[in-house]
Amino acid sequence: MASVKEMRVRIASVKSTQKITKALQMVAAAKLRRAQQTAQAARPYAERMAAVIANLASGVSGTDAPLLLAGTGSDKRHLVVVATSDRGLAGGFNSGVVRLARETVQSLLQQGKDVKILIVGRKARDQLRRQYADRFVEVYEAGLKSPDLNRARPIARRIIDLYMAGETDVVTLISSRFKSVVTQKPTALQLIPAAMPDAGEAAFYEYEPDETTILEQLLPQNITIQVLTALLENDAGFYASQMTAMDNATRNAGDLINALTIQMNRTRQAKITTELIEIISGASAL
Amino acid sequence: MADKIAFDLVSPERLLISDHADMVTIPATEGYMGVMAGHAPVVTALRPGMIDVLNNGTDTRFFIRGGFAEISAAKINVLADEAIPMSEMDLAVLDQRIRDAEEEVLAATTDADKTRKNEILDDLKLVRAAF
Numbered sequence: 001m002a003s004v005k006e007m008r009v010r011i012a013s014v015k016s017t018q019k020i021t022k023a024l025q026m027v028a029a030a031k032l033r034r035a036q037q038t039a040q041a042a043r044p045y046a047e048r049m050a051a052v053i054a055n056l057a058s059g060v061s062g063t064d065a066p067l068l069l070a071g072t073g074s075d076k077r078h079l080v081v082v083a084t085s086d087r088g089l090a091g092g093f094n095s096g097v098v099r100l101a102r103e104t105v106q107s108l109l110q111q112g113k114d115v116k117i118l119i120v121g122r123k124a125r126d127q128l129r130r131q132y133a134d135r136f137v138e139v140y141e142a143g144l145k146s147p148d149l150n151r152a153r154p155i156a157r158r159i160i161d162l163y164m165a166g167e168t169d170v171v172t173l174i175s176s177r178f179k180s181v182v183t184q185k186p187t188a189l190q191l192i193p194a195a196m197p198d199a200g201e202a203a204f205y206e207y208e209p210d211e212t213t214i215l216e217q218l219l220p221q222n223i224t225i226q227v228l229t230a231l232l233e234n235d236a237g238f239y240a241s242q243m244t245a246m247d248n249a250t251r252n253a254g255d256l257i258n259a260l261t262i263q264m265n266r267t268r269q270a271k272i273t274t275e276l277i278e279i280i281s282g283a284s285a286l
Numbered sequence: 287m288a289d290k291i292a293f294d295l296v297s298p299e300r301l302l303i304s305d306h307a308d309m310v311t312i313p314a315t316e317g318y319m320g321v322m323a324g325h326a327p328v329v330t331a332l333r334p335g336m337i338d339v340l341n342n343g344t345d346t347r348f349f350i351r352g353g354f355a356e357i358s359a360a361k362i363n364v365l366a367d368e369a370i371p372m373s374e375m376d377l378a379v380l381d382q383r384i385r386d387a388e389e390e391v392l393a394a395t396t397d398a399d400k401t402r403k404n405e406i407l408d409d410l411k412l413v414r415a416a417f
Binding site for chain 1: 294296297298299300301314315316326327328329330331354356358363365367368
């Protein structure tokens with residue numbers, strides 16, 4: 001059995017771990033609030049954008065439709081965009097996204113498709129590198145600061161360039177959707193060709209300059225926005241997940257400290273009792 | 287009292303204003319456009335410029351760096367690439383936008399792209415001159 005001193009050292013080490021997890025939890029909670037606000041503030045734009053495009057798309061069809069909307073007519077080559085965070089210590093947040101990414105890639109490969117992967121976030125790179133490193137086209141970092149347009153734009157541009165250059169036919173974005181503080185769901189979203197919800201009854205609009213010109217500007221912008229939304233929701237989800245994970249870790253450390261303290265007290269008491277018996281029996285022998 | 291038109295101005299970062307107005311002036315591609323309640327439904331691209339929101343005799347101004355507007359009889363939605371309230375605007379911000387636009391012109395690879403970027407730059411310079 002470990003000596004009292006060894007146990008005291010062990011307790012001190014668990015205590016300092018607990019301090020760290022506690023601090024991380026509080027930092028995550030503070031950052032979560034800001035990330036959540038940013039994600040929410042960006043939502044109206046994304047929603048209106050989707051509504052306008054759905055409306056426009058129902059009016060433009062056939063050969064007039066821009067390439068980004070209509071697709072290339074083939075679905076042989078796929079680009080899978082995987083977005084995670086750069087850092088860990090967030091429970092199952094990153095592995096959830098990576099698992100979905102792996103499943104998606106596997107099922108595409110089984111269907112005999114050609115798959116390329118575009119990575120956003122260091123964790124996705126680290127976890128997918130072993131299996132699919134030869135399929136990576138580009139690796140971006142998720143960044144430590146909260147995501148903004150300047151971060152989303154180059155990623156979106158790269159995706160569009162790849163598509164326009166004929167390198168890929170279908171683009172799918174895999175990231176974590178922020179449902180609430182307790183649930184974040186890894187989700188796959190088809191970016192190109194744009195999956196359009198049925199607009200229902202299309203309102204009749206006049207267009208200035210004209211439908212196709214507007215769509216040609218709106219669609220790339222929409223991809224940027226989708227990427228931005230994914231990054232923002234990832235950011236919020238990451239902090240929510242980290243907060244929960246660190247809260248659990250803090251509680252576990254607390255339980256461990258209690259158990260160790262009791263064990264230490266018992267050992268110490270046993271030692272005292274033994275010493276007493278020795279003294280008493282020594283005294284009575286005289 | 288004349289009918290008012292609902293007006294929403296959103297940028298990717300945030301919702302700037304959601305209110306009613308007597309008239310909203312927007313920098314459409316073919317020139318400035320004053321929109322009042324009962325307007326015919328239009329979707330238009332926007333150039334860089336100023337948005338004026340006239341309501342009860344007060345005028346609220348915003349700078350936008352291009353975007354889109356969706357107009358129906360009762361509502362106008364402006365989706366700006368970037369929007370800054372006039373109260374937070376100053377020449378330094380505008381000059382930075384102009385420098386960015388100049389870089390984008392230089393970075394443009396196709397002619398069509400270059401023309402478009404140049405138009406943006408010209409519009410920004412117009413806003414700068416009127417500031």
